Amino acid sequence: MSARSEWSIIAPRKFALDGPVSALHVHIAGGTVNVVGAGTGPARLEVSQIDGPPLEVTHTGDTLSVGYPDLRRKGFRAWLGQWNRTVHVTLTVPAGTDATISVIGASAVVSGLAGRADLHGVTGDFTLLGLTGPIRADTVSGRVEAQAVTGDLWFHSVSGDLTVIEGSGSRVRGESVSGDMVLDLAPSPTCADIGLTTVSGEIAIRLPHPADAQVEANTASGSVTNGFDDLRVSGPRGACGTPGGSWGRKITGRLGAGHGSLKATTVSGAIALLRRPPSEDDDPDTTDGTQGKVL
Template sequence: MSEWSVAEPRKLSFDDPVTALHVRIVNGTVNVVGTDEGSARLEVSEIEGPPLLVTQKDGTLTVAYEDLPWKGFLKWLDRKGWRRSAVVSLAVPASTRVEVGVVGATAMVSGLDGQADVKGVTGDTTLVGLAGPVRATTVSGNVEAQAVTGDLRFSSVSGDLTVVEGSGPSVRADSVSGSMIVDLNPGTRPTEVHLSNVSGEIAIRLPHPADAQVEANTASGTVSSAFEDLRVRGQWGAKQITGRLGAGNGKLKATTVSGSIALLRRPPAEDEPWDVEPEGAPPADTDGPTDSTGPTGGPTDGPTDKKVL
């Protein structure tokens, strides 16, 4: 086993193979990026408080505080221990299995093919271009997942979930009061989406044409749907949206107690190249206010989109 104590800004390179990465910090920032290289690199650009312990053993690289275990991580409430901070950046092989734990820090994980497990207490997390299975668990931190093509699991107390251009085989999320905004990217394979909330809002934007069996329920919240093929039932109290879109190969299930549910439709124009314009059309006017945009940066189209996205 190799071991380093990092008490000041430092760079380290690891020649031995790295197949798993474990990171646990309090306050600051963690950046983990997958690369095509076979080796791993670490840079600690800022650090305050106790040193970070860096170990490498049997293919596992660990960057953490000695008094901050992974087990019971979300219940770590040693307030005196919060008086520390570090800015940590890591480049690892794309196939690496990654575990990242942040108490008050922000985390960004990108470019990985292996499994990614992220736990946060109050810090926000951004997940970009992950192809392997992903699990994100937070207390009050928000999670944004962009272009994730693997299975996504999310759980929080009050943290929000935003999925942009999601194209993985499944999205499963549960929260108490955090909002959920899920934008599904057009693709060939059906997607299973299961969202459960107590008081948080749920908004789901489906590609055009959509292909899913839909069931959405709320006990006392409001519902809205941009799809004529779906049935909306209930005027007072419990409300439900049900039906089939396309062949119904995918599955969409959303449940809330008092939160609202909105099913939105991605305008077909968003699938067209930006440079396609009718011949002889005048140039777009870029002076003055512009139309609002959806999560993918495309134009909105009347009732098929909502400002919540």
């Protein structure tokens, strides 16, 4: 039978856990949660502020659970509009920990994890730093901002935005209704597989040099910006055949050998495909300009 330890926290405190932790479950409403992956040392918990009902902590086997039991039991819908609690908690766990983090009206920062990260938010925002494992984020209106992540990323939201900076994961999938999606992709040894879909949100993707992908991006009624001479833009033209029309356009073609894949679709939002500034190792004679063309 697995050993079980329990704490009911009603005031600020911090302590270290005796046993191992390889799975983390967090469910909070209001406040902040900071999860840090560390290479050495025991798992640690610090609550710097708490208002409302006690925060329950359980450690069973190698699973650490932190949150409110009623929130886990009844789900998010039972607590919409009931902001009678606030907690600010920091958790330091081994880097390989698999983490499930659910927030309502709270913000979460997750850094240094190599395990799986499953994120769920209603109105909470997520900031992800240096994650190397797979990431799955599902929000209603919360934003997801990811920097220097190398794992596969799945994003789904109603109106939340996705921003990826220096991303080098092999796969990115994004779906939203009205949220914007901005990807700044760093050079990677593997070819990326990118698929983004939104109804009214805008999509902007900045590709590294040299880029290597089959490209298909289209918008029904938004404008397009193309920063690559190797890609072609098709669709309605302006009056008298001039290029002034910018609605219902497609950007298609191949960059490099076309080993990767980039597909982006929006109904009424704009689409921009831009070239990332060259690194210091690039040959300036083989690098085109970084400015896109609005078509």
